[in-house]
Amino acid sequence: MSSIDYSEKIPNNVNLSDDRRLQRALEKWQPAFLNWWGDMGPEASSDHEVYLRTAVDVSPKGWAQFDMVRMPEYRWGIFLADREVDRKINFGIHKGEDVWQEVPGEYRSELRRLIVTQGDTEPASVEQQRLLGLSCPSLYDLRSLFQINVEEGRHLWAMVYLLHAYFGRDGREEAEEMLVRHSGDEDKPRILEAFNVPTEDWLSFFMFTFFQDRDGKFQLSSLAESGFDPLSRTSRFMLTEEAHHMFVGETGVGRVVERSAQLSKQHDTLDIAPYGGIPLPMIQKWMNFHFSICLDLFGQETSTNAANFYSMGLKGRYLETKIDDDHALGNDMFHVPELRGDNVVMAEAPALTAINERLRNDYREDCQRGVDRWNKIIAKAGADYTLTLPHNAFHRNIGTFQGMHFTPQGKPISKEEFDANRANWMPSEADREFVKSLMVRVTERGKMANWVAPPSRGVHGQDVDYEYVKLH
Numbered sequence: 001m002s003s004i005d006y007s008e009k010i011p012n013n014v015n016l017s018d019d020r021r022l023q024r025a026l027e028k029w030q031p032a033f034l035n036w037w038g039d040m041g042p043e044a045s046s047d048h049e050v051y052l053r054t055a056v057d058v059s060p061k062g063w064a065q066f067d068m069v070r071m072p073e074y075r076w077g078i079f080l081a082d083r084e085v086d087r088k089i090n091f092g093i094h095k096g097e098d099v100w101q102e103v104p105g106e107y108r109s110e111l112r113r114l115i116v117t118q119g120d121t122e123p124a125s126v127e128q129q130r131l132l133g134l135s136c137p138s139l140y141d142l143r144s145l146f147q148i149n150v151e152e153g154r155h156l157w158a159m160v161y162l163l164h165a166y167f168g169r170d171g172r173e174e175a176e177e178m179l180v181r182h183s184g185d186e187d188k189p190r191i192l193e194a195f196n197v198p199t200e201d202w203l204s205f206f207m208f209t210f211f212q213d214r215d216g217k218f219q220l221s222s223l224a225e226s227g228f229d230p231l232s233r234t235s236r237f238m239l240t241e242e243a244h245h246m247f248v249g250e251t252g253v254g255r256v257v258e259r260s261a262q263l264s265k266q267h268d269t270l271d272i273a274p275y276g277g278i279p280l281p282m283i284q285k286w287m288n289f290h291f292s293i294c295l296d297l298f299g300q301e302t303s304t305n306a307a308n309f310y311s312m313g314l315k316g317r318y319l320e321t322k323i324d325d326d327h328a329l330g331n332d333m334f335h336v337p338e339l340r341g342d343n344v345v346m347a348e349a350p351a352l353t354a355i356n357e358r359l360r361n362d363y364r365e366d367c368q369r370g371v372d373r374w375n376k377i378i379a380k381a382g383a384d385y386t387l388t389l390p391h392n393a394f395h396r397n398i399g400t401f402q403g404m405h406f407t408p409q410g411k412p413i414s415k416e417e418f419d420a421n422r423a424n425w426m427p428s429e430a431d432r433e434f435v436k437s438l439m440v441r442v443t444e445r446g447k448m449a450n451w452v453a454p455p456s457r458g459v460h461g462q463d464v465d466y467e468y469v470k471l472h
């Protein structure tokens with residue numbers, strides 16, 4: 001097992017010191033990264049000491065160590081899951097061949113594009129969340145935010161390592177561009193639209209970490225299947241970190257839902273705004289927005305790019321080896337939605353071109369499980385409300401339903417009708433202002449803002465009222 005060397009300037013488990021050229025190139029990129037963190041990372045966090053986990057090895061058990069760390073002194077590094085002996089390519093036209101340890105020349109530009117697209121989302125999310133610390137609902141939550149931020153920074157390192165180590169000069173240029181594009185920038189925005197929207201309140205943050213980090217889980221799971229072994233190994237380790245981000249999302253929304261349900265029961269009304277809670281129907285609107293923009297992240301329902309990535313062996317399906325078929329998809333069909341008359345119906349398309357749609361379905365199912373758990377919390381508190389994922393056609397900006405208008409239940413409607421109802425279905429300016437008005441900073445040990453229930457337990461065996469962040 002490759003343990004992580006923290007005596008190096010760049011902690012790593014890839015024997016970086018054996019490759020002086022690569023080491024020097026990455027050491028040149030490192031100050032640019034730190035400058036970016038200073039400028040675009042969490043606002044006013046440089047004096048904080050935070051109870052953070054740091055990777056100490058890459059084995060599933062005990063990979064992390066928890067310590068109080070000064071934020072800018074966090075040790076970002078390069079950690080890949082261990083190499084599997086005799087790993088084979090599991091799908092596409094190279095199925096059965098040995099995985100690649102170097103970039104196959106004929107797939108170079110496709111691979112680079114996959115890595116750049118994934119890499120770009122990592123610093124984007126840090127930028128989107130940079131002001132949130134100023135309105136944290138508790139020290140526990142502030143720690144969660146910073147933990148996620150440092151790990152997204154590390155995910156950028158993961159992708160930049162691949163670019164530097166395997167793509168030469170254009171890889172280094174792409175790595176520089178990662179710090180030049182910024183979320184929401186007019187001239188140089190981040191690549192994917194959902195990563196250009198600022199995360200301005202903590203309900204949005206919890207929704208983001210539930211829905212958007214879960215998109216990350218499904219993308220990384222597909223990349224973990226890759227025939228390019230270094231990409232597979234780095235994605236596998238990123239997934240272990242990603243699991244925590246989704247935990248923050250699910251429990252975060254769950255705690256808001258719990259508090260809202262309590263207040264609804266107590267005052268016998270869903271309109272709990274006067275009592276300083278976020279009404280459940282408002283939470284539904286946040287969900288409609290975040291879920292729909294995340295569905296777009298999976299791309300077109302049928303896509304020749306996705307088909308090519310699959311056939312080439314670069315990006316597989318979710319849990320590829322557990323699927324019972326020939327993993328080449330030459331003759332298989334898959335259902336994709338389309339609008340026929342007044343109804344969304346399922347049509348058949350070649351499974352090979354419907355790879356994105358399949359992943360989107362897997363994602364939706366995974367989201368639904370979380371929503372079911374939130375609904376149980378509402379029922380247990382004795383409130384009467386059900387949260388529902390909107391239809392796949394609702395509020396879409398990519399694919400079949402782009403430019404069309406639907407209700408959250410999937411009924412096609414006119415643009416006029418959509419516009420007239422928009423504020424009933426998605427956060428209005430007034431809703432956003434209201435939620436922001438609740439975002440008062442709480443930094444007293446163990447105290448929670450009024451709109452969110454406390455977590456059921458603390459971090460890594462600590463109490464909920466542990467001083468997770470020393471503000472100084």
Ligand SMILES: [Fe+2]
Binds near residue numbers: 122151152155216242
């Ligand atoms: Fe990430």
Ligand SMILES: [Fe+2]
Binds near residue numbers: 152213216245
């Ligand atoms: Fe994440």
